[in-house]
Amino acid sequence: MSYGYLATIRTKEGHRDEVVEILLSGVDGLRAAGCRLYVVGVSETEPDLIWVNEVWDSRDHHAASLQLSETRAAIARAMPMLTGEFTGQELTIAGGLM
Amino acid sequence: MSYGYLATIRTKEGHRDEVVEILLSGVDGLRAAGCRLYVVGVSETEPDLIWVNEVWDSRDHHAASLQLSETRAAIARAMPMLTGEFTGQELTIAGGLM
Structure with a gap:
C-alpha cells in the first residue's frame, strides 16, 4: 500500500502565494522520485495556511525526497516566509481514484 | 481552479475497514461525476478514523455527487457504523501532480 502525507504549512502574513509558487515549482521532478x-x-x-496532500510509493521514497538538492533549495527559499507551524499526518492509502 | 474537500470520518470501534470498503465501492462512477x-x-x-481527500471540477460537482442514488445508498449503508463525528475543509486547488 502506498504512503500518504497530509501536511499544513503556516506562512507569515501575506506570503502564502509566494510559498505556493515555490511548492509548485518542483513538481516536475516528483514523479521520478516516487511521488504519485x-x-x-x-x-x-x-488565508495564511497551505494544505499539501502527498502520496508516495513508500515512506522511504518520501523521506529520500526531502534530501534531494532541489527540495532542500526550495525549503531554504521558503523558510524565511514560514512561521514554523506545521502539521503532518502520515497515512496508509487504502485506495481510490487517482 | 478546481475544488478540494479534505474530510475525516470517525467510525464506531472496529468498523473502519467496512466503511473504507463502502467508500471505495463507488469509485468507478466518480470520474463521470466530475471527480478528479x-x-x-x-x-x-x-484506528477509527478515515481520511478522504477529494478534488472535483467544481464545488457544484461535489455537491451534486452527494445527491446521486449510488452515493445516497452508500451513505445509508455506512451511517450505522459512524459516530457522527466528521471534519471537512474546503480547498481551492492551486496545482500539483495528479
Whole structure:
C-alpha cells in the first residue's frame, strides 16, 4: 500500500502565494522520485495556511525526497516566509481514484 | 481552479475497514461525476478514523455527487457504523501532480 502525507504549512502574513509558487515549482521532478500525487490547496477561511496532500510509493521514497538538492533549495527559499507551524499526518492509502 | 474537500470520518470501534470498503465501492462512477481525485487513507495512530481527500471540477460537482442514488445508498449503508463525528475543509486547488 502506498504512503500518504497530509501536511499544513503556516506562512507569515501575506506570503502564502509566494510559498505556493515555490511548492509548485518542483513538481516536475516528483514523479521520478516516487511521488504519485502532490496536491497544493488553499482556503479563504485560513488565508495564511497551505494544505499539501502527498502520496508516495513508500515512506522511504518520501523521506529520500526531502534530501534531494532541489527540495532542500526550495525549503531554504521558503523558510524565511514560514512561521514554523506545521502539521503532518502520515497515512496508509487504502485506495481510490487517482 | 478546481475544488478540494479534505474530510475525516470517525467510525464506531472496529468498523473502519467496512466503511473504507463502502467508500471505495463507488469509485468507478466518480470520474463521470466530475471527480478528479478521491483518495482514502487510514492510520495506525487513529484506528477509527478515515481520511478522504477529494478534488472535483467544481464545488457544484461535489455537491451534486452527494445527491446521486449510488452515493445516497452508500451513505445509508455506512451511517450505522459512524459516530457522527466528521471534519471537512474546503480547498481551492492551486496545482500539483495528479
